[in-house]
Amino acid sequence: MEDFWEDWDLAFEDVFPKSLKEALEGIKEIPTYGERGASRFMYNLLKLEKEKRKEIIEKVLEAVEVLRPCRECFLITDREVCPICSDEKRSKKFICVVEESQDAYAIEKLERYKGVYHVLQGHIAPLEGISAEDLTIDALMERIKKYQPKEVILATNPNVEGEATANYIAGLIRRKFPAVKITRTAYGFQFGSLIEFVDEYSLEKSMENRK
Amino acid sequence: MEDFWEDWDLAFEDVFPKSLKEALEGIKEIPTYGERGASRFMYNLLKLEKEKRKEIIEKVLEAVEVLRPCRECFLITDREVCPICSDEKRSKKFICVVEESQDAYAIEKLERYKGVYHVLQGHIAPLEGISAEDLTIDALMERIKKYQPKEVILATNPNVEGEATANYIAGLIRRKFPAVKITRTAYGFQFGSLIEFVDEYSLEKSMENRK
Structure with missing residues (x-):
């Protein structure tokens, strides 16, 4: 092997960004998402301009915070009782x-x-x-x-x-x-x-x- | 048709949660993501407990905020110059x-x-x-x-x-x-x-x- 290809002391963990690692591990906890799905999501997201991608993820965060199952019918909604169940x-x-x-x-x-x-x-x-x-x-x-x-x-x-x-x-x-x-x-x-x-x-x- | 199946006046937009709509539209702006990919991401995410899913998306937001291409080699990193380029x-x-x-x-x-x-x-x-x-x-x-x-x-x-x-x-x-x-x-x-x-x-x- 050439002289650039050898056993050496810097570990992968020191090189790989911690925030990226944690985001990938988080996404892998979503049902149906594995290594590939998480990777596809993050690296494609990171292709967007910083402001754009931040805007998108803030919208996802907003959705994640307000959405819940309707108390009556379990439909995902932003209210206690969904607009369908509460519509006369x-x-x-x-x-x-x-x-x-x-x-x-x-x-x-x-x-x-x-x-x-x-x-x-x-x-x-x-x-x-x-x-x-x-x-x-x-x-x-x-x-x-x-x-x-x-x-x-x-x-x-x-x-x-x-x-x-x-x-x-x-x-x-x-x-x-x-x-x-x-x-x-x-x-x-x-x-x-x-x-x-x-x-x-x-x-x-x-x-x-x-x- | 039965009496429950007719033309009526409530529009879909009034029923579908606004925050979910905006999150889905946001994800569709990520390269390689369309209707299906966005839907798969959001609905599977929403299957998780509220605290868990919030934690995941906050990690993604953190990553999105700190990550950028290395000034030297364009590797995605959390620093101005990545740990590889700056390693003697x-x-x-x-x-x-x-x-x-x-x-x-x-x-x-x-x-x-x-x-x-x-x-x-x-x-x-x-x-x-x-x-x-x-x-x-x-x-x-x-x-x-x-x-x-x-x-x-x-x-x-x-x-x-x-x-x-x-x-x-x-x-x-x-x-x-x-x-x-x-x-x-x-x-x-x-x-x-x-x-x-x-x-x-x-x-x-x-x-x-x-x-």
Whole structure:
């Protein structure tokens, strides 16, 4: 080896900026973030002008400080009770059950749904160690008891975990509140897909659910 | 349609938390981040306890405030001149040219290299509109003139853009400083790969560079 490549005494810790190390370690504590995700976030952030990047992170800090789950429906909001639950015009006779706040906001963006939501804060996934008790299912049952809804729409994700979660909750509601109508969001084609490549389950459903 | 699904007057903007909207828009300004990346970051962050997530973002803010490029080599650091450039024991007779700070830190982690670095802050990519002038190549030439290094190691990424950038810089140095030795990091097998699936270029190089 050349003379610039040898064992020597300066340690990596003395060279690597402490603040960067701590920021990276912090981001790695965010669910789904590892070494790569943290690195991608920080180094790309640092490509921006100092004022710009500071402005962005101050906005994130502001969000992190004011946001919390709605006391009623667990939707992420900046108030004690979210604007949907506290709006007199929204009907509590329809409860749309979703896994996460972003799902509710996606439906909300359509500006069509007049009922309220219930955010489960996840899905049942025994392999990940997430059971029904980790979700807000007890609170959902309380709300069904209190509001006696006409219909509960199970809008969990269209995948194995979402199906399992919807089935579990449907069974629970059927036993406890047999009068409540339970519906599940429809399977079918997604706009822009090609029939040739649509999975069999969705293809079958899109035929069955034709109208 | 049912009576809960209709055109009505509450707009999405009145429902979606303003602080969350602004944080998401901020993150979308970070290079490589779009709708999905911003959403993934914020909603996963919000899954953490309030104190925890605040602590993480405060660390990011601290990093964003103190970090800057080294005045000499452009490595991201918390000082005016980075600990590598200001260390008497590091030889300025060897300059290792990298695209980004994280590349220098990856080499630094080996705790073997005794020379200094030069961070280009990117690579030449005409299709992305990034030309040689957008990089710190002028500063590199100044440093070569000043320090008269024995060797410049071109450690840009082993891909098309990295090769193009290394070739461009090699040509420039050869013309301006013909006495300087120019080397390029070696191609070959990466540990853990399977020969069967190694790309032809690397396979060829690993045979040629055998020793």
